Amino acid sequence: MISKYFRLAIIYCLVCFSCVPTKVKTETSNNLAATALKPFGRFFINPSQQLELISSAAHFGFSFEGSGCALFASIPNSEGHNYLQYELDGVYQKRIKVHGNAKEPLVISAPGPGKHTVWIYKATEAHTGPIIIKQINGTNLTPLSRPAAPIIEFIGNSITCGAAADPSEVPCGTGVYHDQHNAYQAYGPRVARALQVNYVLSSVSGIGVYRNWNSDGPTMPQVYEKIDFQSGNPQLWDFKTFTPQIVSIALGTNDFSNGDGKKPRLPFDSVNFVTNYVRFVQTVKSKYPTARIALLSSPMINGANRTLLQNCLKGVKNSVDVLNPAAKPVELFFFQPMQARGCSGHPNVEDHALLAKELEPFFKKLLR
Template identity: 60%
Template sequence: MSTARANNGKADTLAANKLNPYGRYYYNSEKELELISSAVHFGFNFKGTVCKIYLSLKDKEAHNYLQYELDGVYQKRIRVEANSTSPIIITAPKEGNHKIWIYKCTEATSGDILISKITGDHVKSIKVKKTPLIEFIGNSITCGAAADTSETPCGKGDYIDHHNAYMAYGPRLARALGANYMLSSVSGIGVYRNWNSDAPTMPQVYENIDLQYNNPVKWDFKTYSPKVVSIALGTNDFSNGDGIKPRKPFDPEKFIATYVNFVNLVKSKYPKARIALLSSPMVKLAYGKILEDCITAVKNQINAEYPGKKPVEIFFFPPMEAHGCGGHPSVEDHAIMAQQAAHFFKMLMK
């Protein structure tokens, strides 16, 4: 049992190192749980009506967001202030036994959220059910960035104020299929170049625990064994940037060659996983056709390299008029994307 009840009637305490996180995470020297990737999550039970989560941020001048489910129902986002010394208090509407799932709302580059402990009556850690896993690799769309305007309108606040990883297409899709999920995604990132820079790209950061170039700590790919790895990259390779920094025309040959190498890297980490290559609903018209042709070329080249193995498959999203911020899909748009791709992923999961 991971809780200890005090004789003086105080709430039980569940230490962070007794939790069972799912996604990219790290336990630091203080035995705090560092939530890293988008939608990384953990669960616990408690009794009564109140539990408290003690947490902090590395960046003392920043803020961040969690979000949570209570008894299987999504509730809301929770703003975490770096300079706050008070715990996050979650209240249930009535007495009884309750189940909480806590999710990191924001992406890895938004900074880690550090969990030190949870208190409550009969608080006890729970594990994610053992179901097939889908890993979603991608950019800001996969992060659920710029999707949620329910609290902060577009053009107001900071970039992370519109993040909602829980409502992104990947987690929605996985939940609909009864699958587990993890997100390895970074806003603005591409295959061979990014939104407004040449590096670091996804192939350069994927192996690092926080998906950032300057971190020597590597992610342990033996932690999970995905059934399916979904790769949705290319939107930012096609970007024209900010219009100020010089930007060369899109290079199909470089894109395809780099993408093939990245798929081989993913296959080296997960030899048994099915690989799915997704297009972008944000890349349209002539560019959309070029992206689809490039993805098809990547699929054909990989499948030729691995005869007799389960083939790489592709899915092309229909073009979409986005309703989120800055040309991104909104929470409602993500629901449509999840529905569009559901049958494709269902077939891959068989």
């Protein structure tokens, strides 16, 4: 059945992953099973031996020879859609929509013959649902590993996800929430690429430390250990999979939020915030005892709340440092205020570039 779909894809070029608008023939000499891939980020090998990309910017790479190859991808929701994005030969290309009812493979076409490298990324966050990778067909396929380098784990909310950042295809206020997600262009992956390190995103839109954007929970401390950040999922993430040198935590935007203005919302509780934040940092340290911890403020909080958040983060740092006297101290980074230009007041891809540039010296110093 797979070979039938692959022939259809080659004949009709049903889905083309190239900026070059030409029909490309691909000769298949082998296939790469999902279990042979070497994913980075939160993932799951399901009972059907397929790879499920879970977290924002979860990614894998492979090389092929010739003018193209075919990727078999799907999502659990037959009526929905999700997004991948990809690099070809080290150059970012674009986002690609994965339809729930798609039967044909996605064809990645190269501009010429020879050997080519591809890195596939999940553009959306864990709560959007997994993207399932079944296999890849092509010529002389080889799975790629990430180069040996330090790892930064970026924990955060919608900003860290790259949510609402890219309205280039679906304008703000239209479509569904994840239509404007672009995890690859978010500040975390940008910083990591600039510093030539590896990264994992552990982020959920609307989530907070002791309360969320418009609810009391489940908060990040309550879902961080779950493989997909869903409180009802009994499956836990194996924290031995990756060992970050730095864990960056950027939470607080949603704790300060007034919500939708309809649901009753108590004033911000700084004691509750600091207490829960300290407990969460201790949880992170229990997973990665040698990692440096960096607490980031929010570029979306200004005025008196900005000062209050900064003071709260200083309180978290002081408490954690006292609890761990033998460890390196917690580091703090305070963003400059930003007038975000993305959808619903979020940073857009250009804003994320500015945030990343602001962060680079900070993380460069920590990596030393």
